[in-house]
Amino acid sequence: MIRNIFIIFFVAISISCVAQNSQKEDSTVLKKIYNASLLKGKSYEWLDYLSNQIGGRLSGSINAQKAVEWAEKELKKLELDRVKLQSVMVPKWTRGVTEFAYIETEPGNTTNVPICALGGSVPTPIGGIKAPVIEVKSLDELKDIEADKIKGKIIFYNRPMQADLINTFEAYGGCVDQRYSGAAEAAKYGAVGVIVRSMNLRLDDLPHTGAMSYGNLKDKDKIPAAAISTNGADLLSSMLTLNPDIKFHINMNCRTWKDVKSYNVIGEIKGSTYPNEYMIVGGHLDSWDLGDGAHDDGAGVVQSMEVLRLFKEIGYKPKRSIRVVLFMNEENGLRGGKKYAKVAREKGENHIFALESDAGGFTPRGFSFDCSDANFNQVQSWKTLFEPYLIHQFIKGGSGADISPLKKNNIVLAGLRPDSQRYFVHHHAKNDTFDAINKRELELGAATMASLVYLFDKYGVK
Amino acid sequence: MIRNIFIIFFVAISISCVAQNSQKEDSTVLKKIYNASLLKGKSYEWLDYLSNQIGGRLSGSINAQKAVEWAEKELKKLELDRVKLQSVMVPKWTRGVTEFAYIETEPGNTTNVPICALGGSVPTPIGGIKAPVIEVKSLDELKDIEADKIKGKIIFYNRPMQADLINTFEAYGGCVDQRYSGAAEAAKYGAVGVIVRSMNLRLDDLPHTGAMSYGNLKDKDKIPAAAISTNGADLLSSMLTLNPDIKFHINMNCRTWKDVKSYNVIGEIKGSTYPNEYMIVGGHLDSWDLGDGAHDDGAGVVQSMEVLRLFKEIGYKPKRSIRVVLFMNEENGLRGGKKYAKVAREKGENHIFALESDAGGFTPRGFSFDCSDANFNQVQSWKTLFEPYLIHQFIKGGSGADISPLKKNNIVLAGLRPDSQRYFVHHHAKNDTFDAINKRELELGAATMASLVYLFDKYGVK
Incomplete structure (x- = not known):
C-alpha cells in the first residue's frame, strides 16, 4: 500500500513538473512572439503600402490585381516553403x-x-x-x-x-x-x-x-x-x-460586369512532423472601394502574413503545415473562401485549424471559436498564457466568413476578436483608411494570432 | 441530528437565495447604468463643450477659470444636494x-x-x-x-x-x-x-x-x-x-508667475442611510496647454460628472454620500488634490472610497485598486457582474494622483483602467483633442465607474 502511494505520488509529481515546464516554455515563446511583433514587426509597414500605395481593392478591379501581385511578392520575400496563387472567378461591380x-x-x-x-x-x-x-x-x-x-x-x-x-x-x-x-x-x-x-x-x-x-x-x-x-x-x-x-x-x-479571373494568395511553411495536417491563418485581400480598406480587411491580411513571418523571426519551426491564405472576394461573393475549401476537399487535405482576422486592426481582446467542447476546453486551459497581454475573451461563436466553408467535424475555426467600439465608424466607408490604424494595436493582434497558432501547432486538435 | 441537518440545509438555501437575488438585482442595476450612459449619456456632449468651446486649461489660465465656472454651472443643473467651489492657490506658468x-x-x-x-x-x-x-x-x-x-x-x-x-x-x-x-x-x-x-x-x-x-x-x-x-x-x-x-x-x-487663486469644483448627493460616509469620484479639470485636454483629463472630468447624473437618471438614491470632485492643478502641482484631502481631514470627514479617471477616454478594461485584501476580495467577487461589459482587469496598483493624498487605512482608492495603447500618442501634445475621442468608449467608461460606485455604495467597504 505504502509502495503504491509512493508510485502515485511520484507519477503525480512528474506530470505536474512536465506541465509546469511546458507552461513555462509556452509563456517564453509567447513573450518572444509579442516582442518580435512590437519591436521588429512588419505588419504596419505592409499595411501602409497596401492602404496608401494600392488603396481600395474591390474584386475585379485593377487595385485588387495589384494587391494580389504585391502579396505574392511580399510572401516570396519571406522564404516560405511555397507561395502560390489560386485562381478564382469573381464578380465585378463598378460604382x-x-x-x-x-x-x-x-x-x-x-x-x-x-x-x-x-x-x-x-x-x-x-x-x-x-x-x-x-x-x-x-x-x-x-x-x-x-x-x-x-x-x-x-x-x-x-x-x-x-x-x-x-x-x-x-x-x-x-x-x-x-x-x-x-x-x-x-x-x-x-x-x-x-x-x-x-x-x-x-x-x-x-x-x-x-x-x-x-x-x-x-x-x-x-x-x-x-x-x-x-x-x-x-x-x-x-x-x-x-x-x-x-x-x-x-x-x-453603377454596373455589374461579367465575372473576371482573380486569385487567392497562399503561402506555406511545411510542417516538420505532421506535414499533412494543415493550419491556416487568413484575412481577405479585397475591400470596398470607398476607403482604402485598412481595417476591413487590410489589417487581417497583414496580421496573417505576419504570423508566418514571426515564426521565421523567432526561429520557430512548426510541426504542422501552416498556411497564410489571403482570400479574394469576401465582400461581395465569398468566391475565394468557397474555392479554397472546394480545392482542399478535392485534394483531401486535412485541415485541422483555421483562424481569420476580419474585425479590424484594433486592440485584440480574444477569440471566438466554432469547435468541439474538447477543443474549447483545451483553449480555456491556455487562458493564463494570454493574461499578460490582456487577452481575456475566449468564447464560442462565429469565426470568419472566408474560413466558414471549411467547416466539418474535427476542425477548429476561430476568429480574432478585437475591441469593437470603433469598428463601425469606419466599416465600408470613406474613412476606413490607414490613419485610423494604431501601430501597436495592429501588432498586438498579429502576435495574439501567432500565439494561438503556436499553441494549436504544439498541442494539435482533439 | 436530522433536525439540525434540516436547519443547516434551510439556512444554506436561504443564504444562497439571498445571494442569488442580490446578484440578479445588481446585474439589473448595472444594465440600467450602461443603457443610460450609451443611450442617454451626457458625457460626450459635455466633453465637446469643455474641449472645443473652452480648450486647453492650464492652472492659472483664463481657460482654467472658464472650466471652473462651466463645471459649476453644469453640476448645478443636475440638482444635486450641494455644489461648491473649494479655493486653492495654484502655480501659474505660461508658455x-x-x-x-x-x-x-x-x-x-x-x-x-x-x-x-x-x-x-x-x-x-x-x-x-x-x-x-x-x-x-x-x-x-x-x-x-x-x-x-x-x-x-x-x-x-x-x-x-x-x-x-x-x-x-x-x-x-x-x-x-x-x-x-x-x-x-x-x-x-x-x-x-x-x-x-x-x-x-x-x-x-x-x-x-x-x-x-x-x-x-x-x-x-x-x-x-x-x-x-x-x-x-x-x-x-x-x-x-x-x-x-x-x-x-x-x-x-516661458515664465513662472506668482501663485493665483483657483478652485476644485465639488458636487454632492447626500447619502440616505450613511450621510457621513463619503465616496468620491473625480478627474482633473486642468490640462496642458498644447491640445484641448480631451483625453487628459477632460474625459475623466465628464465621466465623473456623469456618474452622479446616471444615478439621477436611473433613479438610484445612494445610501452613502457621493461627491464628484473636479480637481485643479493635477498637471503641475497637485495642489487641488492636496487641498481637498487636507480639508477633509480637518473636517473629520470619513472618506471610505475614491475613484479617479485619469488615463484617457478609451475603452475601459477594468480598475486598479490600492486597498486592503479584504476589500480587494470583495471586488473580485463582483467580477462576473462586469463580464457582459468586457471589463476584466481587477488588479492591485496605483489609483490616481489627485486622490492619492486621501490615502489612509480603511479607504479604497481605485483608478479606472482604459485600454492604454493609444494614450501616449496624445498625452500632453497638440493632438490631445476631442476628435480623438470615441463617444461609445467614453460612455462605457462612465458606466463602468458608476457601476463600481454603486456596488461600493450598496455593500460598503470592509
Whole structure:
C-alpha cells in the first residue's frame, strides 16, 4: 500500500513538473512572439503600402490585381516553403461616376444628402429617379403596408444600430437585413428604389456601402439601392415628419460586369512532423472601394502574413503545415473562401485549424471559436498564457466568413476578436483608411494570432 | 441530528437565495447604468463643450477659470444636494510666444526640429541658447561623464519608451525621470540646457510637454528644458553620430508667475442611510496647454460628472454620500488634490472610497485598486457582474494622483483602467483633442465607474 502511494505520488509529481515546464516554455515563446511583433514587426509597414500605395481593392478591379501581385511578392520575400496563387472567378461591380441624391420639398427647393450605391445595385435610369418616400424600420413593417401605397415609391429603411449592445457586431447583425434584403423585398411590392440608413453607430456624414442581394428577382424587376449617411437619415426622417409629400432624388451609375479571373494568395511553411495536417491563418485581400480598406480587411491580411513571418523571426519551426491564405472576394461573393475549401476537399487535405482576422486592426481582446467542447476546453486551459497581454475573451461563436466553408467535424475555426467600439465608424466607408490604424494595436493582434497558432501547432486538435 | 441537518440545509438555501437575488438585482442595476450612459449619456456632449468651446486649461489660465465656472454651472443643473467651489492657490506658468529650435551643422546651415518647453521650465535668455549636444540614455549615464565635458553643453536625454511593455503606463514610468529630473541633474554639472525625447511610443512630429522639477536648485542655477518630438529626437541622434560637433539652438519665452487663486469644483448627493460616509469620484479639470485636454483629463472630468447624473437618471438614491470632485492643478502641482484631502481631514470627514479617471477616454478594461485584501476580495467577487461589459482587469496598483493624498487605512482608492495603447500618442501634445475621442468608449467608461460606485455604495467597504 505504502509502495503504491509512493508510485502515485511520484507519477503525480512528474506530470505536474512536465506541465509546469511546458507552461513555462509556452509563456517564453509567447513573450518572444509579442516582442518580435512590437519591436521588429512588419505588419504596419505592409499595411501602409497596401492602404496608401494600392488603396481600395474591390474584386475585379485593377487595385485588387495589384494587391494580389504585391502579396505574392511580399510572401516570396519571406522564404516560405511555397507561395502560390489560386485562381478564382469573381464578380465585378463598378460604382461609376459618383452618386448623388437630394430631398426635394418643392420643385427647385432641394437639400443634398450623402449617399452611395450598395454593392451589387443596379443603376438608376439616366437622369436618376425621383419619387415620394415611405420610411419603415424593418422588412416586417413593409409587409404591413398595402402594396398599392408602396408602388412607385422609394422605401427608406431607417432602423438604427442598437447602441446599448456592447458588442457592436451584434448591433450590426440586428440591422444588416435592411441593407442585404431591403431592395429585394421592396421591389416585390412595386417600389422604385431603396435607401438604407448606414450601418454606423455614430452620427456623421459618411454613407457606408456593403453587399446586397436581389434574391431571385428577374433583372427587369431589380431596383436601385443606396446607403444614406446617419445624419442624412435623421434629416430625411425629420423632413418626412414635417411633410410626408417630399420627394427623394437618386442618381447612380453603377454596373455589374461579367465575372473576371482573380486569385487567392497562399503561402506555406511545411510542417516538420505532421506535414499533412494543415493550419491556416487568413484575412481577405479585397475591400470596398470607398476607403482604402485598412481595417476591413487590410489589417487581417497583414496580421496573417505576419504570423508566418514571426515564426521565421523567432526561429520557430512548426510541426504542422501552416498556411497564410489571403482570400479574394469576401465582400461581395465569398468566391475565394468557397474555392479554397472546394480545392482542399478535392485534394483531401486535412485541415485541422483555421483562424481569420476580419474585425479590424484594433486592440485584440480574444477569440471566438466554432469547435468541439474538447477543443474549447483545451483553449480555456491556455487562458493564463494570454493574461499578460490582456487577452481575456475566449468564447464560442462565429469565426470568419472566408474560413466558414471549411467547416466539418474535427476542425477548429476561430476568429480574432478585437475591441469593437470603433469598428463601425469606419466599416465600408470613406474613412476606413490607414490613419485610423494604431501601430501597436495592429501588432498586438498579429502576435495574439501567432500565439494561438503556436499553441494549436504544439498541442494539435482533439 | 436530522433536525439540525434540516436547519443547516434551510439556512444554506436561504443564504444562497439571498445571494442569488442580490446578484440578479445588481446585474439589473448595472444594465440600467450602461443603457443610460450609451443611450442617454451626457458625457460626450459635455466633453465637446469643455474641449472645443473652452480648450486647453492650464492652472492659472483664463481657460482654467472658464472650466471652473462651466463645471459649476453644469453640476448645478443636475440638482444635486450641494455644489461648491473649494479655493486653492495654484502655480501659474505660461508658455509665452511659441518656442523653436534648430540643429546647426555649420553657421547658417540649420534644420528646424519641433520642440516645446517643459512645464515649469525657465526661459532661455533673449535670443536663445546655442551649444554643442551630449546625448545620454539615462540620468545615470550622465553621472559617468566628466563634469567638465558637460559644462556649457546641452544634454539630450533620448531613452525611448519601451515598446514591448503591454501596459504603456509602465513604459511611461520607465522614462519620465528624464523629463522630470533631467534638468536638475544636468544643471549640477554645468549644462546650459536640456532636451528630452517626447514620451510617445509613435514616431511623429509632435513634442509632448509635461511637468518637470528643478529640485532644490537656486534660481540662478536653473537651465531651460524642452521636449523634442520623437522624429526630431531620432534625427538629432543620427546627426550627432555623423558629426558630434553640431550645435543645437533653443529659444523659449516661458515664465513662472506668482501663485493665483483657483478652485476644485465639488458636487454632492447626500447619502440616505450613511450621510457621513463619503465616496468620491473625480478627474482633473486642468490640462496642458498644447491640445484641448480631451483625453487628459477632460474625459475623466465628464465621466465623473456623469456618474452622479446616471444615478439621477436611473433613479438610484445612494445610501452613502457621493461627491464628484473636479480637481485643479493635477498637471503641475497637485495642489487641488492636496487641498481637498487636507480639508477633509480637518473636517473629520470619513472618506471610505475614491475613484479617479485619469488615463484617457478609451475603452475601459477594468480598475486598479490600492486597498486592503479584504476589500480587494470583495471586488473580485463582483467580477462576473462586469463580464457582459468586457471589463476584466481587477488588479492591485496605483489609483490616481489627485486622490492619492486621501490615502489612509480603511479607504479604497481605485483608478479606472482604459485600454492604454493609444494614450501616449496624445498625452500632453497638440493632438490631445476631442476628435480623438470615441463617444461609445467614453460612455462605457462612465458606466463602468458608476457601476463600481454603486456596488461600493450598496455593500460598503470592509
